[in-house]
Amino acid sequence: MATIELVQVEKLFGEMHAVKPMDLTIHDGEFVVLLGPSGCGKTTTLRMISGLEAVTRGRILLNGRDVTWERPSERDIAFVFQFFALYSHMSARQNIAFPLQAQGEAKAVITQRVADVARLLRIEHLLDVRPGALSGGDQQRVALARALVRRPAAFLMDEPLGALDAEFRETMRAEIKRLHIDQHATTVYVTHDQIEAMAMGDRIVVMSAAEVQQVGTPAEVYHNPSSLFVARFIGSPGMNLIQGHYVNGVLHLPPSNRYTVPARWVPAIQQVVGGEGDVILGFRPEAAAVVSDGPLAAEVYAADLHGSYTMLHLSLGPDEIVHSRARRETHYPIGTPVRFDLNPEMVRFFDPQTERAIVREGVPA
Amino acid sequence: MTSVNTPALPARAERMSQHRRRQMSDRAISQLFIWPTLILLILMNIFPLFYSLYLSFNDYSVIANEPAEWVALENYQEILANQRSRYWHNFIVTGRYAVLSVGLQIVIGFGLAMLLREKFRGSGLITTLILIPMMLSPVVVGLFWKLIFDPSKGIFNYLIYLDPRAGDQWLSNPTLGLWSIVIVDVWMWSPFVMLLVLSGLSAIPDYLYEAAAIDRASAWFQFRRITLPQVMPLLLIAVLFRTIEAFKAFDVVMGLTGGGPGDTTETVAVRLYSEAFLGKFNTGESSALAYIVLIIIIAISNLYIRALNRAREG
Numbered sequence: 197m198a199t200i201e202l203v204q205v206e207k208l209f210g211e212m213h214a215v216k217p218m219d220l221t222i223h224d225g226e227f228v229v230l231l232g233p234s235g236c237g238k239t240t241t242l243r244m245i246s247g248l249e250a251v252t253r254g255r256i257l258l259n260g261r262d263v264t265w266e267r268p269s270e271r272d273i274a275f276v277f278q279f280f281a282l283y284s285h286m287s288a289r290q291n292i293a294f295p296l297q298a299q300g301e302a303k304a305v306i307t308q309r310v311a312d313v314a315r316l317l318r319i320e321h322l323l324d325v326r327p328g329a330l331s332g333g334d335q336q337r338v339a340l341a342r343a344l345v346r347r348p349a350a351f352l353m354d355e356p357l358g359a360l361d362a363e364f365r366e367t368m369r370a371e372i373k374r375l376h377i378d379q380h381a382t383t384v385y386v387t388h389d390q391i392e393a394m395a396m397g398d399r400i401v402v403m404s405a406a407e408v409q410q411v412g413t414p415a416e417v418y419h420n421p422s423s424l425f426v427a428r429f430i431g432s433p434g435m436n437l438i439q440g441h442y443v444n445g446v447l448h449l450p451p452s453n454r455y456t457v458p459a460r461w462v463p464a465i466q467q468v469v470g471g472e473g474d475v476i477l478g479f480r481p482e483a484a485a486v487v488s489d490g491p492l493a494a495e496v497y498a499a500d501l502h503g504s505y506t507m508l509h510l511s512l513g514p515d516e517i518v519h520s521r522a523r524r525e526t527h528y529p530i531g532t533p534v535r536f537d538l539n540p541e542m543v544r545f546f547d548p549q550t551e552r553a554i555v556r557e558g559v560p561a
Numbered sequence: 562m563t564s565v566n567t568p569a570l571p572a573r574a575e576r577m578s579q580h581r582r583r584q585m586s587d588r589a590i591s592q593l594f595i596w597p598t599l600i601l602l603i604l605m606n607i608f609p610l611f612y613s614l615y616l617s618f619n620d621y622s623v624i625a626n627e628p629a630e631w632v633a634l635e636n637y638q639e640i641l642a643n644q645r646s647r648y649w650h651n652f653i654v655t656g657r658y659a660v661l662s663v664g665l666q667i668v669i670g671f672g673l674a675m676l677l678r679e680k681f682r683g684s685g686l687i688t689t690l691i692l693i694p695m696m697l698s699p700v701v702v703g704l705f706w707k708l709i710f711d712p713s714k715g716i717f718n719y720l721i722y723l724d725p726r727a728g729d730q731w732l733s734n735p736t737l738g739l740w741s742i743v744i745v746d747v748w749m750w751s752p753f754v755m756l757l758v759l760s761g762l763s764a765i766p767d768y769l770y771e772a773a774a775i776d777r778a779s780a781w782f783q784f785r786r787i788t789l790p791q792v793m794p795l796l797l798i799a800v801l802f803r804t805i806e807a808f809k810a811f812d813v814v815m816g817l818t819g820g821g822p823g824d825t826t827e828t829v830a831v832r833l834y835s836e837a838f839l840g841k842f843n844t845g846e847s848s849a850l851a852y853i854v855l856i857i858i859i860a861i862s863n864l865y866i867r868a869l870n871r872a873r874e875g
Contacts, residue, residue: 248771269777281772285790294786295776342776 198259198272198349198382199224200245205254207240213406214240217254220401220411222384227376229397230386233429236403238386239354245384246275246352258349274343278355280335282327288338289314289323295346313345316375333364340375350382357392369395390430394418402426418480420544424551427478427544433507435478436518439548442475449477450513453492458540464556468547475554476546481507483542484520490535494518496528510536617848624842636849648850650824651832658739658828659807662746666803667796669747670754677755678762692756694749703816706745707732710817738818738826745813750806754799761795762788793872801865808858829854 200222207215215237222228230238243249245256247268255264263271274295282291289310296306314320317337327335336356343351356372357365373396376383387393393400394414402409402417402425410422421427427435440447440455445462447455455477457465469475486508494510497517501524508520508528520536528534545554585593617636619629640648677688694702709715710731718728731741765788773783811830814820820827820835827835829850837847 246775248774268771268774273775275772275775277768277772279768281766281768283769283772283787286786294773294778297786298773298776298778298782342772346776 199257200350200382200384201255201257201260202241202245203255203257205241205244205256206252207237207244207249208252213237215244216406218408220408222382225380225382227373227383227385227396227398229393229400230384230403231390231393231397231400231429232388232403232409234388237406238388238401238403241403242352242354242384242386246273247271248275272349274346274348274351276336276339276343276351276353276356278358280327280339280359282335282339282342284327287324287326288319288330288341291327291338292323292341292345295342299346309345310341313341316344316378317341317371331364332360333368336360336364336368337371340372344375344379348381350384353383353385355387356385357389358387365392372396391432394430402429404429419542420553421478422553424476424478424546427546427553431480433481433519435480435544436484437476437478437546438512438516438518439474439476441472442469443472447475447477449492450516453512455491455538457545458543461543461545461554461556464554465545468554474548476548478544478546479518479538479542481519481521483539484510484518484536485539486510486520486522486526486534486536488535490537492536492538494534494536496530496532496534498530499526499528510534613848613851616845617852619845621845622842623844629845632845636846637853639846640850640853647824648832651827651829654739654824654826655808655810655828655830658743658746658810658826659804661739662743662750662807663800663803665743665747666751666754667800669751670799671758671792671796673751673755674758674762677759688759692752695752695756697749699749699812700816702745702749703813706741706748706813707817710741732818733822735822735825738822742810742814742817742826745817746807746810749813750803754796754803757795757799758792761792765791790872794869797865797869797872801862801869804861804865805858808854808861 200220202218202220204217204219205215206217207213218241220228230241232238240249244251247263247266247270251264255262257263258271258273268275283294286294292310292313293306296309301309310323311320314323317340319334319337319341322330322334322338327338330338336359339356353372357368360368369392372385376396385393385396397414399411399413400417401411404425410417410426412420412422417426417430421430421435424437427437438449440449442448442457442465445457445459447457449455465475492512494512497509497511499506499508499522503524505524506522506526508522508526510518510520512518546552547554616629618631618633620632620635621627621629639646673691677684677691709717712718712728712730717731722728729737731737769787769791770783773787778786809830810828811834814826814828814831815834818826820831824832833847833850833854835841836843836850
């Protein structure tokens with residue numbers, strides 16, 4: 197069991213920042229997801245925690261102990277690789293036993309612990325098979341078993357489901373989450389899949405361009421994104437974002453819509469832009485509802501049925517499409533003029549200059 | 562290919578069909594390519610193979626101008642059962658030579674490959690330089706090393722003894738004679754083992770070592786449990802090639818010692834040569850000897866191939 201602390205950790209590849217100085221504290225037993233598009237530095241961060249990559253500056257603490265310059269083998273952490281990294285010339289059993297054998301554990305202990313972990317992951321029947329003959333999901337189960345068998349202080353997982361078929365992903369996602377709940381081991385999990393991050397993480401660290409954008413629970417990053425990047429990246433589709441012109445409590449939106457800003461937001465917005473200025477309005481698809489007397493006018497651009505709901509694409513003007521989540525039965529022919537309203541609890545505002553969220557009392561960012 | 566060539570056809574089509582008739586069928590072309598090779602193969606390889614098998618059961622000499630006389634297994638008996646013929650001595654020399662030189666080549670070749678595995682400034686150049694001995698003609702190598710081993714003017718003794726004048730006469734010493742051939746063979750062919758091992762090492766993905774580092778494996782444990790088994794298939798191929806070559810050892814031996822002193826470095830191939838040609842022209846018996854060597858090489862190859870398959874499957 198472990199707490200992991202990153203203090204101003206930074207990584208440079210030559211002149212290029214792979215990870216800009218970041219601080220992060222991961223609590224004992226927590227499941228933290230590093231989320232971001234490829235090349236954002238999330239895997240580098242994970243590899244620095246593991247010791248596979250050296251930090252350029254900063255310190256890494258494991259249970260309060262400075263491990264910045266310790267080898268991976270001295271850190272008591274397990275690492276699950278995206279492409280499994282199983283030893284291809286060994287059977288599943290030998291793969292799982294490897295970390296115990298490397299430590300010179302007694303034969304009886306090894307046999308017992310391999311059997312235990314194989315039962316936990318339901319791979320007992322595959323123990324004598326070589327990785328090459330296993331499905332992707334089973335290979336990852338073996339890799340997980342190899343990580344678990346050592347009972348390490350923390351688990352680091354680098355896109356462990358990235359190489360799996362969609363079907364296996366769902367199953368393995370649930371299995372890993374369940375495993376975490378049962379084992380209660382500190383876990384750092386890297387993914388570029390925001391759905392995976394939302395489903396699994398106790399907390400999500402959203403990264404972009406080598407920088408931490410936001411750290412928060414899945415609900416926090418979903419409802420209160422701290423920046424335009426997070427707003428767009430989280431959710432499918434991402435948050436609707438329309439640039440408007442704010443004048444004294446009213447937001448002028450294209451083509452000629454006027455949206456009255458909820459009163460409790462006015463002071464925060466005025467603090468940022470003054471009496472008049474550009475402001476970006478953000479709202480999730482489920483915050484917009486088509487109602488006959490809604491304050492905003494749009495035209496139906498397209499509508500697609502997603503099974504349990506219908507996604508309406510509403511056009512406010514050229515290149516200004518917003519998404520609204522409607523009931524399954526909803527049907528409008530393309531081109532229908534509609535009016536819609538926004539749930540005042542669920543609107544957010546962003547400063548187009550800084551791309552940061554405008555924060556008001558009571559809404560943490 | 563059948564075309565109905567009637568005057569009613571347009572001129573263009575007629576030209577086409579005439580053109581086609583001048584062309585050969587695919588089958589004819591393939592025959593044309595295959596038969597010359599096949600005939601050559603039959604004349605140069607297959608016929609001698611079976612003819613020498615036949616001769617190995619006969620008392621025959623190519624220069625005796627007498628017909629072959631069927632003696633059944635007498636030639637084989639002479640080789641395998643007659644102590645005085647000293648054929649066993651040749652097999653023992655060959656076996657010792659094969660074990661020593663292949664063993665040393667594996668150790669040195671593997672070591673060189675491990676050293677050159679990490680790229681550094683000039684590593685490409687060094688790799689190429691190390692490969693040069695392999696590219697030389699064995700006869701030339703034999704002649705050069707004969708000079709190198711020369712106790713009075715060679716550089717070998719000068720380098721390894723404090724007092725070169727008190728150094729051994731490598732090529733004319735009964736014990737060191739075989740060792741000097743081993744040294745030359747190792748010098749020449751360790752680079753070949755290195756080349757194969759190097760390609761095997763470069764095929765091992767880095768992530769296996771990362772996983773092993775996470776799994777807290779020591780460097781020695783990583784070598785034993787990851788590097789060695791991953792390289793094993795290629796290493797076995799190197800061993801197979803070198804063993805077969807060692808059993809055929811002829812040119813370097815002839816160049817260095819000619820089998821001497823006495824017959825202390827006389828390998829099977831050298832003995833075969835002297836039985837078959839050097840004044841003796843003992844064609845029947847040497848055919849039998851050649852067949853015995855062939856069977857041994859096939860047997861060893863099969864053992865290796867079996868080991869290779871095991872290494873691949875685990």
